[in-house]
Amino acid sequence: MKKILVIGSGALKIGEAGEFDYSGTQALKAIKEEGIETILVNPNIATVQTSEGIADKIYFLPIYPKFIKKVIEKEKPSGLLLSFGGQTALNCGVKLFEKGVLKKHVLKVLGTPIESIIASEDRDIFRDKLNTMNIKTARGIVVHSLEEAFSASEEIGFPIIIRTSYALGGLSSGFAHDKKELATLIDIALSHSSQILIEESLKGWKEIEYEVMCDRYGNCITVCNLENFDPIGIHTGDSIVVAPSQTLPNSEYQKLRTFSLSIARAFGIIGECNVQFALSPNSEDYRLIEINARLSRSSALASKATGYPIAFIAAKLALGYGLHELKNYVTQTTSAFFEPSLDYVVCKFPRWDLKKFSRSSTQIDSSMKSVGEVMSIGGSFEEAFQKGLRMLDIGLEGFINPKKKR
Amino acid sequence: MNDPIARLILQKDDKEYIGHLFGAPVSSSGEVVFNTSMTGYTESLTDPSYKGQLLVYTYPIIGNYGIPNIGKNISDFSESENIHINGLIISDYSHHPYHWNMRYSLSYWLKKNGVPGIYGIDTRALTKKIREEGTMLGKIIINHDIPFYDPNQENLASKVCINEKTIYGHGKYKVLLVDLGVKNNILRCLLNRNCQIIRVPWSSDFSKEDDYDGILLSNGPGNPKTYHKVIKHVEYALKDNRPIFGICLGNQLIGLAAGVNTFKLKYGHRGYNQPVLLEGTSKAYITSQNHGYVLDVQILPPNWKILFQNINDGSCEGLIHENKPFFSVQFHPEASGGPIDTEFLFDWFIECMHSSNKLYR
Numbered sequence: 173m174k175k176i177l178v179i180g181s182g183a184l185k186i187g188e189a190g191e192f193d194y195s196g197t198q199a200l201k202a203i204k205e206e207g208i209e210t211i212l213v214n215p216n217i218a219t220v221q222t223s224e225g226i227a228d229k230i231y232f233l234p235i236y237p238k239f240i241k242k243v244i245e246k247e248k249p250s251g252l253l254l255s256f257g258g259q260t261a262l263n264c265g266v267k268l269f270e271k272g273v274l275k276k277h278v279l280k281v282l283g284t285p286i287e288s289i290i291a292s293e294d295r296d297i298f299r300d301k302l303n304t305m306n307i308k309t310a311r312g313i314v315v316h317s318l319e320e321a322f323s324a325s326e327e328i329g330f331p332i333i334i335r336t337s338y339a340l341g342g343l344s345s346g347f348a349h350d351k352k353e354l355a356t357l358i359d360i361a362l363s364h365s366s367q368i369l370i371e372e373s374l375k376g377w378k379e380i381e382y383e384v385m386c387d388r389y390g391n392c393i394t395v396c397n398l399e400n401f402d403p404i405g406i407h408t409g410d411s412i413v414v415a416p417s418q419t420l421p422n423s424e425y426q427k428l429r430t431f432s433l434s435i436a437r438a439f440g441i442i443g444e445c446n447v448q449f450a451l452s453p454n455s456e457d458y459r460l461i462e463i464n465a466r467l468s469r470s471s472a473l474a475s476k477a478t479g480y481p482i483a484f485i486a487a488k489l490a491l492g493y494g495l496h497e498l499k500n501y502v503t504q505t506t507s508a509f510f511e512p513s514l515d516y517v518v519c520k521f522p523r524w525d526l527k528k529f530s531r532s533s534t535q536i537d538s539s540m541k542s543v544g545e546v547m548s549i550g551g552s553f554e555e556a557f558q559k560g561l562r563m564l565d566i567g568l569e570g571f572i573n574p575k576k577k578r
Numbered sequence: 579m580n581d582p583i584a585r586l587i588l589q590k591d592d593k594e595y596i597g598h599l600f601g602a603p604v605s606s607s608g609e610v611v612f613n614t615s616m617t618g619y620t621e622s623l624t625d626p627s628y629k630g631q632l633l634v635y636t637y638p639i640i641g642n643y644g645i646p647n648i649g650k651n652i653s654d655f656s657e658s659e660n661i662h663i664n665g666l667i668i669s670d671y672s673h674h675p676y677h678w679n680m681r682y683s684l685s686y687w688l689k690k691n692g693v694p695g696i697y698g699i700d701t702r703a704l705t706k707k708i709r710e711e712g713t714m715l716g717k718i719i720i721n722h723d724i725p726f727y728d729p730n731q732e733n734l735a736s737k738v739c740i741n742e743k744t745i746y747g748h749g750k751y752k753v754l755l756v757d758l759g760v761k762n763n764i765l766r767c768l769l770n771r772n773c774q775i776i777r778v779p780w781s782s783d784f785s786k787e788d789d790y791d792g793i794l795l796s797n798g799p800g801n802p803k804t805y806h807k808v809i810k811h812v813e814y815a816l817k818d819n820r821p822i823f824g825i826c827l828g829n830q831l832i833g834l835a836a837g838v839n840t841f842k843l844k845y846g847h848r849g850y851n852q853p854v855l856l857e858g859t860s861k862a863y864i865t866s867q868n869h870g871y872v873l874d875v876q877i878l879p880p881n882w883k884i885l886f887q888n889i890n891d892g893s894c895e896g897l898i899h900e901n902k903p904f905f906s907v908q909f910h911p912e913a914s915g916g917p918i919d920t921e922f923l924f925d926w927f928i929e930c931m932h933s934s935n936k937l938y939r
């Protein structure tokens with residue numbers, strides 16, 4: 173491999189913020205270390221990855237198939253990294269694949285194969301695959317029109333949640349309690365995607381995520397798990413998130429971990445993937461919500477929370493290394509094939525800026541509204557929680573009763 | 579923090595660590611070891627391999643999901659009926675636990691079992707000390723002082739194993755299980771694989787048994803060299819051709835019987851994140867571990883090979899015989915707690931019994 177094209181993070185937006193600048197930068201550094209030439213496409217000049225010395229060559233062009241195609245024609249790279257620039261980069265790569273551009277230029281997608289990416293994003297293929305693995309997903313039906321949505325809602329019964337394929341930040345998802353609400357939501361959803369998933373609502377269940385690393389030998393680890401403080405129904409990006417999980421005994425923790433590893437293997441992940449579950453608060457019952465076959469918001473958090481350089485290692489795995497062949501970049505002596513054991517607790521707090529959107533609701537739900545986040549570390553949950561609240565810089569001293577005299 | 583003061587004293591340290599009491603209000607001593615896992619305190623506390631130890635958790639918050647109902651049934655969420663540690667040392671005790679399956683709080687359960695706990699200890703500093711100076715003796719003092727106690731001088735298996743032969747299940751494969759302090763999940767893993775278990779106390783002369791298809795040497799507490807009797811019996815079994823599978827202490831005893839030495843690690847492997855590599859392959863696994871002693875494999879006896887190696891420190895994680903169906907692992911394929919990524923080793927064992935039945939019978 174001589175020259176690798178990396179699709180960058182692009183514009184900052186809700187659901188795709190600084191984390192993808194971070195992951196792209198890490199990937200570029202990891203490739204450079206191998207003496208391979210790097211080409212970056214990213215229109216955003218205000219990022220670290222477009223600073224001098226990170227990539228060998230930068231094209232300040234939009235993350236759009238048309239432009240990427242031009243770069244491919246001109247540069248003739250031999251490898252392509254899709255999974256480090258967030259959902260936009262991934263979608264762009266899928267389009268290039270579907271248009272046959274990758275095949276025409278004999279351009280190899282490094283890391284997780286493109287077929288796996290499609291299987292993980294397409295709600296229909298995804299559900300079928302999990303059914304054959306006997307892993308439970310929420311009861312749901314994929315629809316393409318309002319009529320189909322109505323009949324699906326009758327089958328599943330209200331309340332239901334609506335989700336679209338290839339979406340970001342839970343875009344145009346929402347809950348419907350009756351046909352009228354459903355019609356409004358479907359209308360919006362159809363303008364974003366032709367494939368819509370109607371699903372039983374699991375509101376109130378615990379939302380748990382695992383960050384999985386996988387190499388080409390099928391060796392897998394989970395870097396850490398994350399538990400949402402706010403239950404299912406509130407987007408992870410709008411939820412307080414705690415690492416590691418606080419309410420799961422060993423049996424539940426290991427059960428979901430084992431599922432995560434077998435899913436990552438079944439989908440042929442090489443690099444990183446994020447697996448999201450709903451876990452019943454009253455039994456060991458669970459549902460798989462979704463997987464992200466790419467670096468994600470949560471992987472950036474997991475990376476910072478544990479010190480495990482997920483994006484860096486994921487890039488090395490994409491180049492063909494095995495996890496056991498790489499060093500733990502923190503200790504420099506032990507292996508990258510390990511699962512960090514924390515001796516602290518991490519909290520992530522969302523930061524909103526809803527004043528900027530005067531007509532938007534201040535209620536949080538399944539589509540993401542936060543524009544930033546704060547991460548705090550503590551020796552107890554209370555400590556991490558209070559630190560995080562203060563660092564939001566909105567004048568809060570923490571979770572205290574303001575009326576109480578000190 | 580209205581709980582009474584408790585003190586932790588280490589043999590090699592002048593400093594006293596001051597914390598608060600939870601669990602039973604009694605002084606207790608033992609060997610101080612640390613565990614790095616982030617869940618699974620119920621499983622660890624009921625694991626007989628921890629007999630005589632004061633357990634430190636590096637993860638700060640313990641007790642958050644309480645304790646499930648624990649009875650005599652091996653299908654319960656525990657590794658034995660009782661708590662085996664001598665004391666629990668943690669940073670932050672969760673006073674308001676909740677879980678749908680919770681029956682007691684951790685503090686109440688410790689109290690019921692007569693085991694003290696101390697919280698409010700800087701477990702990070704304590705762990706650093708143990709990592710630098712090695713495992714040491716210690717005591718938790720509640721009201722009156724007591725002497726230090728070294729569990730490795732004793733034969734601990736007699737305190738944790740069953741008293742008489744017991745049969746479980748009606749499966750096809752008859753497993754002679756030598757109980758040195760076996761964890762319930764080893765029984766569950768066998769019963770789920772069509773086995774009948776003949777569980778015998780560690781000291782029984784199992785060379786007298788004949789009606790079995792394979793031997794499993796269990797995990798257990800303490801120094802492997804204190805188990806002369808078992809080593810003799812294993813030497814005898816190694817002359818036979820029936821499959822033998824050893825786990826943790828069982829691995830060390832197979833090693834000793836085959837002529838390998840053991841030594842004590844500076845601070846042991848206790849946690850759910852130990853990486854091992856299957857020798858001669860690129861297959862790596864995350865394993866659950868709990869041991870202080872390890873096989874010294876610088877020189878191996880003829881016909882024995884290394885099966886697994888620890889990726890972090892290169893220590894031996896298991897042995898395999900070149901032409902007989904004998905193999906053993908230092909880690910816990912049954913997990914509980916910890917990752918179950920190596921549970922397939924039980925399938926290997928079954929496979930061995932299956933093919934040797936055909937071969938030798």
Ligand SMILES: Nc1ncnc2c1ncn2[C@@H]1O[C@H](COP(=O)(O)OP(=O)(O)OP(=O)(O)O)[C@@H](O)[C@H]1O
Nearest residue numbers: 339340341342343373374375404405406407408538
């Ligand atoms: N069946 C369900 N019932 C209730 N809530 C759900 C259900 N499925 C998903 N959700 C909620 O919707 C949120 C967004 O869903 P999802 O993660 O699929 O969206 P996404 O667009 O892929 O978001 P991301 O940016 O995280 O990839 C989740 O965080 C979860 O809280």
